[in-house]
Amino acid sequence: MVYPEPIERLIESLSKLPGIGRKTATRLTFFLLNAKEGYVSELSRNLLDIKEKIRLCSICFNITDLDPCMICRDPKREGHILCVVEEPSHMMVIESSNPGRYRYHILHGVINPIEGIGPEEIKIEKLKERVIQEGIKELIIATNPNMEGNTTAHYIGEILKPCNVKITRIASGIPVGGDLVYLDPLTIKSSIDNRRDM
Ligand SMILES: [Zn+2]
Numbered sequence: 590m591v592y593p594e595p596i597e598r599l600i601e602s603l604s605k606l607p608g609i610g611r612k613t614a615t616r617l618t619f620f621l622l623n624a625k626e627g628y629v630s631e632l633s634r635n636l637l638d639i640k641e642k643i644r645l646c647s648i649c650f651n652i653t654d655l656d657p658c659m660i661c662r663d664p665k666r667e668g669h670i671l672c673v674v675e676e677p678s679h680m681m682v683i684e685s686s687n688p689g690r691y692r693y694h695i696l697h698g699v700i701n702p703i704e705g706i707g708p709e710e711i712k713i714e715k716l717k718e719r720v721i722q723e724g725i726k727e728l729i730i731a732t733n734p735n736m737e738g739n740t741t742a743h744y745i746g747e748i749l750k751p752c753n754v755k756i757t758r759i760a761s762g763i764p765v766g767g768d769l770v771y772l773d774p775l776t777i778k779s780s781i782d783n784r785r786d787m
Contacts, residue, residue: 596622648719650695650712652677660684666692669726673716673745675699675733683731691729694719699737700744708744716745720752727755734761734779 591597596618604614621629645651646658653659660666672691674680680693698711708714719725730745732738746756762780763772 649693650697650715651680651693660692663689663692665689668692669724670729671716671719671723671725671727672729672731674731675738675741679731679733694728696732696741699732699741701737701740708748711741713741713745713748717748717752720749720754725754727757729757729759731759734759 592600599618599621600611600614602614603609603617604611606614609617621632642654643652644654644656646653646656646661648657648661651658651660655662667690670691671694672680672683673694673696674683675696675698677695680695683691683693694712694716696711696713696716698706700706700708700711716728720728728745728749730742732741742758749756760783762776762783763769769777
């Protein structure tokens with residue numbers, strides 16, 4: 590059975606969303622069909638707004654509706670340290686655990702030769718410019734502790750060697766509240782390699 594065309598079109602659009610199959614898309618479409626007019630207008634306005642009003646901060650490449658973003662405008666943050674992350678969502682996670690402390694640089698990806706993503710595809714050159722222009726003294730590289738994240742961290746370390754900036758990497762190892770018995774050998778090895786004085 591085929592629904593009237595406007596309904597089919599909405600089902601088709603919604604089923605392109607991640608994790609939404611045709612069945613869920615159909616359910617959502619009928620929910621919207623029966624929803625109040627005000628809610629549907631608000632939803633469609635919000636959808637358009639994220640495309641029209643959200644852009645990247647020209648300094649840190651965070652997603653923002655103001656340029657520079659609120660974090661780059663905040664004078665109380667550490668001036669000479671930048672926390673380097675892969676994606677805006679990673680920045681949000683670090684920000685929620687260290688509110689108001691750091692400024693960031695969002696790479697929008699990691700180096701991944703298998704997928705054809707080289708250093709020029711992500712915001713590494715801009716990072717170098719910032720380090721020089723803003724007199725950055727330390728970079729905390731907070732890319733994921735996997736192969737691509739480590740490759741990216743290593744590459745940043747290499748190209749910024751002449752800039753006389755301290756480069757640190759987030760530690761990887763045993764999670765807070767974790768139990769050694771349940772951890773994989775790589776995590777255990779990493780936590781031993783990254784051990785510190787107490
Ligand atoms: Zn910013």
